[in-house]
Amino acid sequence: MSRILHRSIGPVLPHAASAQGVYITDSNGKRYLDGSGGAAVTSVGHGHPEVLTAMREQMDTLCYAHTAFFTTDAAEALAERLVDLAPEGLDYVYLVSGGSEAVEAALKLARQYFCEAGEPQRRHIIARRQSYHGNTLGALATGGNAMRRAQFQPLLPETHHVSPCYAYREQAPTETSEAYAARLADELEAKILALGPENVMAFVAEPVVGATLGAVASVGDYFKRVRHICDRYGVLLILDEVMCGMGRTGSLFACTQDGVTPDILTIAKGLGGGYQPIGAVMLSEKIYTRFAEGSKLFQHGHTYLGHPLAAAAANKVVEIIARPETLANVNAMGERLQRGLEAALMDSPYVGDIRGRGLFRGIELVADKHTREPFDPARKLYARIKRQAMARGLISYPMGGTLDGTRGDHVLLAPPYIITADEIDVMVERIKAAI
Numbered sequence: 001m002s003r004i005l006h007r008s009i010g011p012v013l014p015h016a017a018s019a020q021g022v023y024i025t026d027s028n029g030k031r032y033l034d035g036s037g038g039a040a041v042t043s044v045g046h047g048h049p050e051v052l053t054a055m056r057e058q059m060d061t062l063c064y065a066h067t068a069f070f071t072t073d074a075a076e077a078l079a080e081r082l083v084d085l086a087p088e089g090l091d092y093v094y095l096v097s098g099g100s101e102a103v104e105a106a107l108k109l110a111r112q113y114f115c116e117a118g119e120p121q122r123r124h125i126i127a128r129r130q131s132y133h134g135n136t137l138g139a140l141a142t143g144g145n146a147m148r149r150a151q152f153q154p155l156l157p158e159t160h161h162v163s164p165c166y167a168y169r170e171q172a173p174t175e176t177s178e179a180y181a182a183r184l185a186d187e188l189e190a191k192i193l194a195l196g197p198e199n200v201m202a203f204v205a206e207p208v209v210g211a212t213l214g215a216v217a218s219v220g221d222y223f224k225r226v227r228h229i230c231d232r233y234g235v236l237l238i239l240d241e242v243m244c245g246m247g248r249t250g251s252l253f254a255c256t257q258d259g260v261t262p263d264i265l266t267i268a269k270g271l272g273g274g275y276q277p278i279g280a281v282m283l284s285e286k287i288y289t290r291f292a293e294g295s296k297l298f299q300h301g302h303t304y305l306g307h308p309l310a311a312a313a314a315n316k317v318v319e320i321i322a323r324p325e326t327l328a329n330v331n332a333m334g335e336r337l338q339r340g341l342e343a344a345l346m347d348s349p350y351v352g353d354i355r356g357r358g359l360f361r362g363i364e365l366v367a368d369k370h371t372r373e374p375f376d377p378a379r380k381l382y383a384r385i386k387r388q389a390m391a392r393g394l395i396s397y398p399m400g401g402t403l404d405g406t407r408g409d410h411v412l413l414a415p416p417y418i419i420t421a422d423e424i425d426v427m428v429e430r431i432k433a434a435i
């Protein structure tokens with residue numbers, strides 16, 4: 001009997017016993033291809049020898065020193081590397097222990113920034129419907145997933161939601177991508193004006209929406225328009241790359257594909273690659289300077305922030321991801337996965353859309369391909385696909401509630417960046433069989 005409160009009280013889970021490369025083996029010796037990297041976490045693969053060596057060396061030297069008393073070479077080196085590789089303008093790093101913490105810290109940085117700047121009334125956060133930004137209360141309030149929010153209401157009152165950029169569902173058939181992007185930007189601007197620009201703190205969005213929509217990237221110049229509106233009204237742009245960042249989309253930072261740099265950026269999952277819990281917030285000089293010159297320190301902190309072992313692991317993970325051959329493989333295998341899924345599934349009456357960037361791909365399932373009507377949620381299609389895929393030795397990341405938090409199913413695929421062509425083909429075969 002398990003004494004752990006698992007996240008879902010349901011079927012007994014297999015025990016993961018060991019993992020190597022793109023495979024996890026359970027205690028019965030069954031091998032699973034890690035087709036979703038867990039939840040887009042496993043970036044450089046399991047048991048990567050270079051990461052393990054870096055971690056062992058760090059373990060032999062220093063495992064913990066509280067950041068109130070010390071900085072460490074490990075944390076400094078990671079921050080240095082991230083700033084070197086990041087788009088220009090993201091010059092400082094705040095290390096945390098995961099994605100929700102990163103988003104929480106980003107929100108509090110933004111709020112304190114405006115307090116320091118003499119605009120304490122700028123508290124309102126605008127995010128997008130159907131988004132997910134984490135499970136702590138602030139991050140949950142920011143997220144726009146009705147189903148996840150419902151049982152924890154009332155959440156932060158100053159959170160508001162506009163439409164996501166979700167072309168498959170919301171771009172009109174006669175509308176160009178540019179016109180659709182312009183319509184969404186107008187909606188954001190109208191929301192800022194309705195709240196009063198002087199009251200709006202930040203707009204928060206994922207460049208490519210992962211968990212809630214299934215690898216939905218923006219179209220047209222959506223993010224450039226968003227950046228422009230944020231600048232016009234003095235609103236901070238916070239991009240959440242917890243899931244889509246760190247090479248997942250084929251670029252180290254997903255926002256570079258949209259041609260924008262945020263004021264604050266959050267990363268996690270692929271940063272630690274599954275080796276250690278870690279996340280980071282990257283911020284611009286403009287924000288850093290406020291704190292450096294301001295009256296107070298950043299009033300935020302966790303016991304384990306900047307953990308040396310996590311930083312050492314992440315530093316090696318990022319070094320490996322940033323190698324040209326790693327990102328080249330993400331792009332080549334991502335293309336192969338997209339083409340393979342299209343060839344295998346596009347004829348299915350139940351597959352509406354296959355999309356994504358790099359090794360971040362989503363399949364949207366529909367009961368009727370022409371009307372795009374979703375399946376009856378009572379059928380819990382996503383949960384059945386997850387089980388069917390696991391039975392066939394494939395870890396995938398299916399999710400329900402794509403449309404309004406209750407209806408709509410998608411499957412997210414996000415394998416480690418070291419995956420080979422043969423393994424991509426096996427993934428396609430197994431997910432097809434599962435669907």
Ligand code: PMP
Nearest residue numbers: 098099100132133134211242243
């Ligand atoms: N933001 C995004 C975009 C995410 O996908 C997630 C996790 N799915 C989070 C934040 C929260 O990260 P964590 O689970 O590490 O707290």
